[in-house]
Amino acid sequence: MRWNKISDAVIRRLPLYLRVLDELSVETDQELISSHDLGEKAGVGSALVRKDLAWFGEFGKQGVGYEVGFLRNELRKILNLDQEIPVALVGVGSLGIALTRYHLKRFEEDKSFNLKQVALFDIDPKKIGTIAEGIPVFSISEAATKVKELNINMVMIAVPAEGAQEVANVFINAGIKGILNFAPIKLKVPDEIHVGDADFALELQRLAYYI
Amino acid sequence: MRWNKISDAVIRRLPLYLRVLDELSVETDQELISSHDLGEKAGVGSALVRKDLAWFGEFGKQGVGYEVGFLRNELRKILNLDQEIPVALVGVGSLGIALTRYHLKRFEEDKSFNLKQVALFDIDPKKIGTIAEGIPVFSISEAATKVKELNINMVMIAVPAEGAQEVANVFINAGIKGILNFAPIKLKVPDEIHVGDADFALELQRLAYYI
DNA sequence: TAGATTGTTAATCGATTAACAATC
DNA sequence: TAGATTGTTAATCGATTAACAATC
CATH class of the missing domain: 3.40.50.720 (NAD(P)-binding Rossmann-like Domain)
Structure with missing residues (x-):
């Protein structure tokens, strides 16, 4: 794979995060989300959210959080969902x-x-x-x-x-x-x-x- | 519950074991099964099979294994599936x-x-x-x-x-x-x-x- | 600058596996 | 009796959580 041997437990949570980000971008105009909020909506602890995402890159900004649209896009790429x-x-x-x-x-x-x-x-x-x-x-x-x-x-x-x-x-x-x-x-x-x-x-x- | 706080990871495997035992009693006349064979058919290690079952009682016999019909029945009771x-x-x-x-x-x-x-x-x-x-x-x-x-x-x-x-x-x-x-x-x-x-x-x- | 939140390391927790004495 | 397999304890492995320096 592109990243070597990331645990399946991590991979299983990515679609969960993606689902939250999708909802957010459809239903609200919220542009930023913290690991705390993302975790809450996905049913996962905030530390785990940060750790999961950190396997693939530095997607957030300290003191600010994650950009909804950007993170969504990154997750799509990771999951190969940027192509049909x-x-x-x-x-x-x-x-x-x-x-x-x-x-x-x-x-x-x-x-x-x-x-x-x-x-x-x-x-x-x-x-x-x-x-x-x-x-x-x-x-x-x-x-x-x-x-x-x-x-x-x-x-x-x-x-x-x-x-x-x-x-x-x-x-x-x-x-x-x-x-x-x-x-x-x-x-x-x-x-x-x-x-x-x-x-x-x-x-x-x-x-x-x-x- | 009847047994105090058994991990959900354990409970999730019980229906798997039950499925194997059901197949066995429908398709074969095999009366005994070892934790090794049961694990293999369920996709679980044999030590884990024994440990899982041991939470609920001593269902096997050393040197022999588990009685298919008996274990099946016990699992049904544990999962509340002995009633409709x-x-x-x-x-x-x-x-x-x-x-x-x-x-x-x-x-x-x-x-x-x-x-x-x-x-x-x-x-x-x-x-x-x-x-x-x-x-x-x-x-x-x-x-x-x-x-x-x-x-x-x-x-x-x-x-x-x-x-x-x-x-x-x-x-x-x-x-x-x-x-x-x-x-x-x-x-x-x-x-x-x-x-x-x-x-x-x-x-x-x-x-x-x-x- | 002060407050917030990340990325990351260390600590904890829990689950699985290995090993073996007991015993059928 | 000899071989097989359980139930269980101890060792290992992996995953989650806590904590905090870095920094926006």
Whole structure:
């Protein structure tokens, strides 16, 4: 990476900060923010905010704080969100469709959300070749071709648990770098592939503990 | 709680272990599992598996391992999943509907997923009073009544960001204990309320860093 | 100048891992 | 009995917080 081995705990908070800065620049004309305020809005201590940002540069001014627009821009660059990132989704079921709609809405509304959904994949012949929510549905057998053609480097997997590992393998072989996995299964992937888990059932079960 | 102050990091792994044990008892007739194997399938070190479980009791036998069925049962009890837990969802948009379908499927297929969706809520008069996916849609103004009547103690919030905090407030006042929040906003809640964040856009943005 | 807030170092806190005696 | 694996303690590792000199 461009900065050597910054902890994932740090990276996870950057989108949180970015979200706060986006809100600020849309909803207010506030031009400066302190680490204290930014932390409060993001749910993070102010010292940690400063430490996180300091990994990437000196973005603030002593006695003043951080410039909202500038910091927002820097965070976008760090997260590669200053360019449009093509993303695909596999599994055109009701969850897949809903995620796609939600994604499209987010892409329209939120200027920093530069992840563009460009392709859908499924195995159902009835779905392949159709257009869903304005996005073409391809066969999973076309993965390698389409990943290259459309420059896709991230996929969301929204297929049943049984198929998820196989789908992951196919797309990893096709050359993608990141997976957001909605299936209730622990994917086995090579070290260089990053996986985000988005199985909301796990989270619900965790919350049940505290009832 | 029944065990005093066990770290949330521990609690988060329990549903992971439970998922592995569920698979095992459905797909194989394996009756014993070692902390090593359980850890491998859950993506956790074996020492940590033993330490996590040891917080709640002595569930294993030296030289033998853990009984799959027994441990599964114990984990269910610990997570309160040995009883049906009534859950509601707020926001009957396409995301809400998809989550509901997914939830219902999961509830049918997965014996340990004892979280039952019993009510939907929305503000749209056209939706209120209807039945979606077999579940009645109530007005958010009925929250207090329905939460008591149906014994709801967890809600999933799938409304736009602008409305999420207000919805959270209403349901917290109605007496719920846990929130699974799909809206892209940091909810402010009292200490005793537990919130799970399920904004998949944040996770996608994180993954973008590693491209 | 006086007040505020950064960037950074040192101190603390918590979580994971290693190791091993106990024992099935 | 010999081999395996637990439960648990001690060691390590990493992440967060406190504190403060530098400086806007």
